[in-house]
Amino acid sequence: MDPKSPIDWDEMFEYLPGTTVELKSRPGVFDQIDGYEATMVPPIWLKNDPRPRYPHELRIVSRQHVAACDWSPLPELSLT
Numbered sequence: 824m825d826p827k828s829p830i831d832w833d834e835m836f837e838y839l840p841g842t843t844v845e846l847k848s849r850p851g852v853f854d855q856i857d858g859y860e861a862t863m864v865p866p867i868w869l870k871n872d873p874r875p876r877y878p879h880e881l882r883i884v885s886r887q888h889v890a891a892c893d894w895s896p897l898p899e900l901s902l903t
Contacts, residue, residue: 830861834878838867843885846876853884 838844842856854869865877 834866835859835861837883838878838881839886841886842883843887844869844881845884847880847882 838856838859840856840858843853844856846852846854854871857868857870860866860868860875863875865875865880867876867878867881869876
């Protein structure tokens, strides 16, 4: 990662797709993050909201459904 990059990597990894959030302006309204687009302002897109959001508008509720990466065991290699 380039330390001079304008992308806030910490923020990007905090707001991963699948994270459940609550809108601070509407307590009790929950949604899941659909995506984080680092080149957009605001950068966070929600699944059920047509308007992108800033991080300060959201409160993270759960990361239970976050899929940071797909994991599957590697097939055993045969060296014969």
